[in-house]
Amino acid sequence: MGVKERRARQKKFLRxxxxxxxxxxxxxxxxxxxxxxxxxxxxxxSPTTIYIYFKDKAELLEQVCKETFGRLVQRLSKxxxxxGDPVERLKRGLIAYIEFGIANPHHYRATFMMLFxxxxxxxxxxxxxxxxxxxxxxxxxGLTDCINAxxxxxxxxxxAAQTLWAGIHxxxxxxxxxxxxPWVGRDKVIHSTADTLVTGLQxxx
Amino acid sequence: MGVKERRARQKKFLRxxxxxxxxxxxxxxxxxxxxxxxxxxxxxxSPTTIYIYFKDKAELLEQVCKETFGRLVQRLSKxxxxxGDPVERLKRGLIAYIEFGIANPHHYRATFMMLFxxxxxxxxxxxxxxxxxxxxxxxxxGLTDCINAxxxxxxxxxxAAQTLWAGIHxxxxxxxxxxxxPWVGRDKVIHSTADTLVTGLQxxx
DNA sequence: AGCGTAGAGTTAACACTGTTAAGTTAGTGA
DNA sequence: TCACTAACTTAACAGTGTTAACTCTACGCT
Numbered sequence: 001m002g003v004k005e006r007r008a009r010q011k012k013f014l015r016x017x018x019x020x021x022x023x024x025x026x027x028x029x030x031x032x033x034x035x036x037x038x039x040x041x042x043x044x045x046s047p048t049t050i051y052i053y054f055k056d057k058a059e060l061l062e063q064v065c066k067e068t069f070g071r072l073v074q075r076l077s078k079x080x081x082x083x084g085d086p087v088e089r090l091k092r093g094l095i096a097y098i099e100f101g102i103a104n105p106h107h108y109r110a111t112f113m114m115l116f117x118x119x120x121x122x123x124x125x126x127x128x129x130x131x132x133x134x135x136x137x138x139x140x141x142g143l144t145d146c147i148n149a150x151x152x153x154x155x156x157x158x159x160a161a162q163t164l165w166a167g168i169h170x171x172x173x174x175x176x177x178x179x180x181x182p183w184v185g186r187d188k189v190i191h192s193t194a195d196t197l198v199t200g201l202q203x204x205x
Numbered sequence: 206m207g208v209k210e211r212r213a214r215q216k217k218f219l220r221x222x223x224x225x226x227x228x229x230x231x232x233x234x235x236x237x238x239x240x241x242x243x244x245x246x247x248x249x250x251s252p253t254t255i256y257i258y259f260k261d262k263a264e265l266l267e268q269v270c271k272e273t274f275g276r277l278v279q280r281l282s283k284x285x286x287x288x289g290d291p292v293e294r295l296k297r298g299l300i301a302y303i304e305f306g307i308a309n310p311h312h313y314r315a316t317f318m319m320l321f322x323x324x325x326x327x328x329x330x331x332x333x334x335x336x337x338x339x340x341x342x343x344x345x346x347g348l349t350d351c352i353n354a355x356x357x358x359x360x361x362x363x364x365a366a367q368t369l370w371a372g373i374h375x376x377x378x379x380x381x382x383x384x385x386x387p388w389v390g391r392d393k394v395i396h397s398t399a400d401t402l403v404t405g406l407q408x409x410x
Numbered sequence: 411a412g413c414g415t416a417g418a419g420t421t422a423a424c425a426c427t428g429t430t431a432a433g434t435t436a437g438t439g440a
Numbered sequence: 441t442c443a444c445t446a447a448c449t450t451a452a453c454a455g456t457g458t459t460a461a462c463t464c465t466a467c468g469c470t
Contacts, residue, residue, distance in 0.1 A: 014447095032237075035426080035427060035428080036427085036429085037427085037428090045448075046448065046449050046450080047449095048429080048448075048450085049447080049449080051429075051430085052448075057428065112383075114382065115235060115381075122385035125385075126385065126386055126387060132383065156389065159389040159393055159394065159397050160397070162388060162397075163376075163397040163401050165379065166372070166375040166376040166379050167371070167372045167401070168375070170370075170371040170372050170374040170375020170377075170378070170379075171368075171371040171375065172375075174375075176320075177317065177319065177320060178317075180330075180331065181331055182331060184361065184363050184367055185364075188364055189367050189368060189371065192364050192367075192368040193371055195409070196368050196372070196401075196402060196406055196409065197401060197402070197405055198405070199404070199405040199409065200400070200401035200403070200404040200405030200408070201401055201405075203407070204400070204401065204404065216418085240455080240456060241456085241457065242455090242456085251419065251420055251421080252457090253419075253421085254418080254419055254420080256459085257418070257419075261458075262457065
């Protein structure tokens with residue numbers, strides 16, 4: 001016995017190897033500039049082997065992004081768990097989100113800036129475990145903390161969280177796609193976004 | 206004489222016909238799902254004819270988007286030219302921007318959410334006449350009006366405008382790509398974005 | 411009137427793409 | 441030793457953007 005297990009381990013190993021190769025190429029050249037044949041070349045297998053482990057190119061990307069965003073969730077989790085002023089903590093979370101997106105532009109693009117293919121199962125995607133949903137829940141938690149601490153007025157927390165998400169997503173995606181736009185300064189825009197959004201919510205009726 | 210002119214007119218006509226066909230297909234199916242051959246089929250010319258009028262597919266898209274964003278600039282121009290409270294006017298402009306993006310998702314995506322191809326001439330692009338720059342100048346103008354009317358504190362107008370742009374771009378692009386996300390309500394998010402951003406800037410130190 | 415030429419539009423081809431069906435080959439359990 | 445299974449490969453399909461080389465029409469000029 002144990003032969004089945006060994007095989008399963010080997011299979012998992014190759015699967016991870018494909019994932020790593022794809023990730024590296026996606027990061028360097030972007031999803032649409034990486035072909036299945038190039039990924040195959042990198043791991044020295046034939047292109048069709050990839051299809052044994054992944055349904056298609058989109059699923060391969062999806063898995064790569066899942067890995068990456070696990071790291072974002074970890075980071076946010078760390079920040080949101082720290083003690084101190086909840087408003088400052090929320091701001092730090094917003095900034096961490098933006099900086100994560102800029103540090104992983106291709107992955108960020110893939111998960112939040114690409115149109116879903118037709119016939120995509122959104123029902124399933126927007127359940128608890130999608131990267132959007134997970135990162136999003138940190139916002140609602142952060143806001144609730146602020147309200148409970150009396151630092152923010154009572155409000156529709158979901159609406160406020162969605163407003164926050166839209167704001168930080170805007171800065172992230174704009175800094176990614178319009179890298180050469182004459183920005184006043186990357187850090188200035190990032191901090192201004194966090195400050196303006198939080199101040200705006202604090203001042204809401 | 207006049208024959209040269211007539212030819213030029215005819216040439217311009219076909220050029221516009223290509224542009225219209227491409228626009229319709231881009232709007233319906235999105236840039237990457239439209240092939241040069243399909244555009245050619247629609248106008249009943251051979252695919253290579255398009256290359257006589259446009260350098261490549263990207264330039265075709267660029268021209269299509271230029272047309273569309275001409276309409277946005279017109280709309281913003283109308284709103285910003287109206288009398289009344291400058292703060293309300295600015296908010297109306299922000300909302301109009303978002304709604305325009307949602308109404309033209311494929312064009313919006315193409316101009317603001319796509320990575321530029323390698324070797325793209327950014328210097329030239331970020332001059333006065335790029336769609337981003339034109340729409341952007343409305344923000345600085347709107348903000349200056351608010352400050353002059355004493356409705357907003359003195360501030361770095363460029364930084365504030367970039368913050369605003371990031372905010373409204375975020376809402377626009379998120380509503381486009383994550384259409385099926387359980388939003389509290391499209392209109393609610395749109396208005397909340399505009400209110401939060403403006404309030405946030407008003408409350409800035 | 412007839413010739414040469416410019417240029418609009420064509421056909422055929424290249425080098426790619428994602429993906430699938432069919433085939434090979436190695437290693438297992440009986 | 442044999443059959444089977446799972447891993448992997450080869451060959452192919454239908455499509456992509458794009459280019460080089462060609463045709464053909466209509467104009468201006470002699």
